Structure formats: structure tokens, C-alpha cells
Amino acid sequence: MIDVYSWATPNGHKVHIMLEETGLDYRVHPIDIGAGDQFKPDFLQISPNNKIPAIVDPDGPGGQPISLFESGAILIYLAEKTGRFLPADxxxxxxxxxxxxxxxxxxxxxxxxxxxxxxxxxxxxxxxxxxxxxxxxxxxxxxxxxxxxxxxxxxxxxxxxxxxxxxxxxxxxxxxxxxxxxxxxxxxxxxxxxRPAVQRGVDVLAAQRKALQDDAKAREVLFGATQYAKH
CATH class of the missing domain: 1.20.1050.10 (Glutathione S-transferase Yfyf (Class Pi); Chain A, domain 2)
Structure with a gap:
């Protein structure tokens, strides 16, 4: 079971879609970036750049656990894990x-x-x-x-x-x-x-996301002093 730390953003959707397309079992942990969850110490241990998404796979290479941040790296990892969506040629x-x-x-x-x-x-x-x-x-x-x-x-x-x-x-x-x-x-x-898997992927966490235009606190967290403070 892959643990996914994510939010309903384009970068989060990439990994949600990939997991749905490959059929891998996964469990989602919401990281509400408007509330500042990305700055919590436990998340920073997985994603030191305080960005979503990140994953933890207990069954990584050689059966060893692995954690990854950066959506592109995660997509390559999941493609290689499953042998799908990244050609061998x-x-x-x-x-x-x-x-x-x-x-x-x-x-x-x-x-x-x-x-x-x-x-x-x-x-x-x-x-x-x-x-x-x-x-x-x-x-x-x-x-x-x-x-x-x-x-x-x-x-x-x-x-x-x-x-x-x-x-x-x-x-x-x-x-x-x-x-x-x-x-x-x-x-x-x-x-x-x-594609059905894409539709499922973009629906992950979508109901929990608020419109930033209506949330002054979230805009400050994402774009103001909070973003640039040392965490």
C-alpha cells in the first residue's frame, strides 16, 4: 500500500491519475496547502521542499521502503515499478x-x-x-x-x-x-x-479544496511571509 501525501492541484493530480491508471493500491493523506500542512515537521521529513505530492512506498526497490518527492520523479518511479507508461525501447x-x-x-x-x-x-x-x-x-x-x-x-x-x-x-x-x-x-x-482512471484521479481530494479567491488566509500561507519563513 503506497501512502500518498497530496492535495487537489495539478501536481497532485498527476500522481493520483498515475496510481489510478496503474491500479496500484494507495492511501491518500490530505496535505491542505492552504492551511499550512506542508510546513509540518512530519511532512517535511518526506518532502523537504514543502511541496506536494510525496509518496512513501514500503515495498520499494529490493523490498526496501522508499519515500519520494517531486511529481516527475514519482511518475518515473511508478512507471518503472509497474512497467507501464514509460517505454522500454x-x-x-x-x-x-x-x-x-x-x-x-x-x-x-x-x-x-x-x-x-x-x-x-x-x-x-x-x-x-x-x-x-x-x-x-x-x-x-x-x-x-x-x-x-x-x-x-x-x-x-x-x-x-x-x-x-x-x-x-x-x-x-x-x-x-x-x-x-x-x-x-x-x-x-x-x-x-x-479516460475513467483520469476522471477518478482528478476527483481525489477535489471536494476538500476551497477556491483561493475566497480564502485570504490560504493566499497568505501560499504566497505571503509564511511561505518564505524557515520551517
Missing amino acids: PLARYATLQWLMFQMGGIGPMLGQAHHFRLYAPEKIGYAIDRYTNEARRLYNVMETKLGETEYLAGDAYTIADIATFPWTRSWQNQGIALDELPNVKRWHEAIAA
Whole structure:
């Protein structure tokens, strides 16, 4: 039984979806990031960067327990544990890993900044809104070109690259994106959204999450002095 320490965010959804897709047994421990659970000592022992998700697998490599943080590392671990969604063929494997890194280094950070400045920042800063909205559009256009060539991001097979990227594209409207203008991305997005395991994965902890726009305390915890204090 894998213990998952998570919350209903795009990065959390990645791991929830992967666990549902692989059929591994797991138990969810809510880490309410708006309430500051990510700064508790027990969680920091597992995730020293105070970010969700993190996992503890008592049956890790060689039968030894393992704990992991960083969603991309967790996806690779679960793929290797189950032999699914990360091809064994070297060319296909590296194609998958490069698109996973595209998500980790581009899609996640840049779309996250677009969300912040468009929705959550205490003041509207035009330069920041334009910068990150334009970068979001650029990244979507990269996907649009690729998905015009192949069914999925890394080729014609559904992989951890798609599992990592899809949750970030669920909020395309908040990022200033018109999905109808990106027919290849829209086709890919709708195909993944229709998968039963994906639907179960995005539902994990969803009922417990509150809208940040309505929660001043949570915004302070996530974006204010609490985030940068030594814990």
C-alpha cells in the first residue's frame, strides 16, 4: 500500500491519475496547502521542499521502503515499478522523458505563474500578466504542433508525459487560452479527460479544496511571509 501525501492541484493530480491508471493500491493523506500542512515537521521529513505530492512506498526497490518527492520523479518511479507508461525501447523512452521534462520545466512553472498573476496576485501587474499569458500561449502552440504529428506528446502511445501535462491544461481558460483555436491540443485533451482512471484521479481530494479567491488566509500561507519563513 503506497501512502500518498497530496492535495487537489495539478501536481497532485498527476500522481493520483498515475496510481489510478496503474491500479496500484494507495492511501491518500490530505496535505491542505492552504492551511499550512506542508510546513509540518512530519511532512517535511518526506518532502523537504514543502511541496506536494510525496509518496512513501514500503515495498520499494529490493523490498526496501522508499519515500519520494517531486511529481516527475514519482511518475518515473511508478512507471518503472509497474512497467507501464514509460517505454522500454530507448528511443521511445527518451522521447517520453524529454516531454516529461518539458512539462516539469515549462508547462508547470509558466502556467503556474500565469495563474498567479491573472488570478491571485493582490495587484494586477500588466507586464507580468502579459508575459506569462504569452508564454502559456507559446507552450500550448508547441504542443499544438507536436500533437499535429502524433497522437500523444511522446508519440502514438499514452505515457507519463501526457499524465504529467494534462492536469495543467484543465484550467486553460484561467491561462488566457482558447482551446478551440488549438484543435490538436483539444483532441488530445478530450481523449485523456474521457479516460475513467483520469476522471477518478482528478476527483481525489477535489471536494476538500476551497477556491483561493475566497480564502485570504490560504493566499497568505501560499504566497505571503509564511511561505518564505524557515520551517
